[in-house]
Amino acid sequence: xxxxxxxxxxxxxxxxxxxxxxxxxxxxxxxxxxxxxxxxxxxxxxxxxxxxxxxxxxxxxxxxxxxxxxxxxxxxxxxxxxxxxxxxxxxxxxxxxxxxxxxxxxxxxxxxxxxxxxxxxxxxxxxxxxxxxxxxxxxxxxxxxxxxxxxxxxxxxxxxxxxxxxxxxxxxxxxxxxxxxxxxxxxxxxxxxxxxxxxxxxxxxxxxxxxxxxxxxxxxxxxxxxxxxxxxxxxxxxxxxxxxxxxxxxxxxxxxxxxxxxxxxxxxxxxxxxxxxxxxxxxxxxxxxxxxxxxxxxxxxxxxxxxxxxxxxxxxxxxxxxxxxxxxxxxxxxxxxxxxxxxx
Ligand code: UD1
Numbered sequence: 001x002x003x004x005x006x007x008x009x010x011x012x013x014x015x016x017x018x019x020x021x022x023x024x025x026x027x028x029x030x031x032x033x034x035x036x037x038x039x040x041x042x043x044x045x046x047x048x049x050x051x052x053x054x055x056x057x058x059x060x061x062x063x064x065x066x067x068x069x070x071x072x073x074x075x076x077x078x079x080x081x082x083x084x085x086x087x088x089x090x091x092x093x094x095x096x097x098x099x100x101x102x103x104x105x106x107x108x109x110x111x112x113x114x115x116x117x118x119x120x121x122x123x124x125x126x127x128x129x130x131x132x133x134x135x136x137x138x139x140x141x142x143x144x145x146x147x148x149x150x151x152x153x154x155x156x157x158x159x160x161x162x163x164x165x166x167x168x169x170x171x172x173x174x175x176x177x178x179x180x181x182x183x184x185x186x187x188x189x190x191x192x193x194x195x196x197x198x199x200x201x202x203x204x205x206x207x208x209x210x211x212x213x214x215x216x217x218x219x220x221x222x223x224x225x226x227x228x229x230x231x232x233x234x235x236x237x238x239x240x241x242x243x244x245x246x247x248x249x250x251x252x253x254x255x256x257x258x259x260x261x262x263x264x265x266x267x268x269x270x271x272x273x274x275x276x277x278x279x280x281x282x283x284x285x286x287x288x289x290x291x292x293x294x295x296x297x298x299x300x301x302x303x304x305x306x307x308x309x310x311x312x313x314x315x316x317x318x319x320x321x322x323x324x325x326x327x328x329x330x331x332x333x334x335x336x337x338x339x340x341x342x343x344x
Contacts, residue, residue, distance in 0.1 A: 002029040003255060004077050008062055008111065009084030010055065011039035013195040014126065014184055016047055017244035018082060020193070023051045025248045032057040033071055034085060039196065042344075046193040062107040069110075072118040080122035080251055083111050086156070090130075090301070091202060093153035104156035105163070112167045115174040122254040123176040124247055125164055129236070129269070129308060130154035131180060138273070139236075139309040142180075142265045150301055161265075168262040175259055177250050182236035182269035182308050184243045186327065191334025195240075196344070204276065205237075205328070208283050209336040211291055219291070221276050223298035228305055232276035236269040236307035239323035239331070243268055249317040258316070269308030270321045279325070286329045 005022060009015040010032025016039075022028045032044070034057055041057060048054050060067040062085055072078060086104045087093065093100040108125075115123055131154060132140050133147020149155035161178050168176070185205040187194025197206040210216040224231040246268050253259060274282075284291055313319045323331075338344070 001077070002027060003079040004029045004031065004075060005080045005082060005251065006031055006033060006071065006075070006078055007082045007084065008033045008107070009039070009086065010034050010057060011036055011041060011043040012084055014240060014243055015084040016043045016193055017188060017240045018084070018247045019047055019055055020050055020188065021241065021244040021248045022251075023053050023055075027248070028251070030055050031071070031075060033060060033062060033068065035059060035061040038087065043193070050188060050190055050192055062110050063103065065110045065113070069114060069117070072114055072120075076118075078118070078120055079255065080124070081111060081115065081120055082124045082126075082247055082251070083108065084126045086126065088153060089202065090151045090153050093151050093156075097152035100152045100156050105159060108160050108163055112163060112171075116167070116171040120174060122251065123164070123174055124250050125160065125176060125178045127157045127161055127178050127180045128154065129180050129182045129267070129306060131158050131161065132306070134303045135306060138305060139271065139307050140267070141309040142267055142312055150303075165263050172262050175254050176263045177254060177259070178263065178265045179246065179250060180265065180267050181243060182238060182267070182306070184240045185237050185332065186239045186241070186323065186329070187331040187335030188241060189327070189331050191331060191338045194332065194335030204279060205332050208280065208291065209332055211293065212283065212287050212333065213336050213340065217292060219293045220296035221280070221293055222296060222302060224295045226304040228275060230275050230277045233302055234273040234275050234305035234307065236272060237274055237279070237325065237328060238268070238270040238321055239328050242270075242321040242323055245322070246313060246317065246319045249319045253317055266313045266317065267308040267310045268313055269310045271308060271310050273305060273307035274325060282325050283329050286326055287333055
């Protein structure tokens with residue numbers, strides 16, 4: 001019997017890619033808990049197409065404690081939780097902050113209570129580089145203090161991290177890692193699983209893909225007068241399967257008892273800053289034609305540049321990114337075409 005891991009948000013973007021990597025490692029058995037309010041149960045068909053394994057999804061809301069706890073009653077052999085399930089749209093969090101606090105923090109409270117009640121020894125928490133706010137010194141390391149949260153979504157990640165740290169005192173038998181992601185992009189290298197974008201995406205790569213596939217006539221580069229090498233914003237993009245692989249290695253680290261503290265923090269980034277214009281240029285090379293974009297005004301709330309120092313994860317988890325910017329774009333493009341050809 002392999003150790004059993006619960007992935008919350010397993011039908012979502014990073015959750016489903018992590019399930020694929022957990023299965024392909026051959027070291028873990030996986031179940032998923034996802035209400036599918038922001039994802040679809042068909043994701044598990046795609047996971048099965050890629051891995052040959054059918055993963056059970058418990059379709060329930062983690063904020064419903066009674067329903068969530070039944071998963072642990074039914075599966076007394078759970079050794080770890082990877083908690084992804086959360087809302088993540090920055091703009092929406094500004095308009096509906098209470099929905100964000102209630103959902104993201106209510107769910108996390110139930111996850112932490114489940115860890116204590118059912119003696120789950122290992123927990124990974126999906127956090128974000130947005131906890132750093134607008135940083136002065138780059139690259140940002142785990143030692144960089146948290147800054148002012150730029151939106152309620154980022155604030156839920158800051159509070160969530162605090163909740164986990166606080167639980168380390170009354171419940172030191174659950175060991176946890178907080179993983180702060182930079183900008184996960186791309187799709188499974190097969191092109192058969194990826195992010196299901198909303199009709200009006202806000203993030204750069206989904207928008208580039210809409211323009212490349214003709215679903216959107218044009219896009220705008222938000223700001224070309226920043227103090228960066230080409231005037232556009234710089235971010236630390238990394239391939240979603242690299243992020244997923246980091247979770248497998250992080251779980252190994254906890255299961256093997258290599259952690260020094262009850263709760264530790266890791267940045268997950270590629271360590272490379274890439275500008276918006278460089279991303280567009282790389283996309284044109286990958287798809288072999290020009291994209292229709294215009295140079296425009298800054299987007300309110302954007303920071304000029306952020307990229308991470310992920311050496312701690314490299315050294316302690318033995319994790320290194322395998323995919324480069326071209327792989328990120330080529331896989332996203334494959335997934336875009338796969339969706340069009342399969343009515344997804
Ligand atoms: C956003 C979130 C961040 C979240 C991350 C997840 C904001 C302010 N922040 O980060 O909290 O963790 O997604 O990946 O939304 N851009 C354009 N034109 C476009 C769209 C984007 O030029 O049409 C630029 C943006 O100005 C930015 C860069 O592309 O400089 C990346 O944008 P995006 O993909 O939205 O990510 P972040 O803003 O870094």
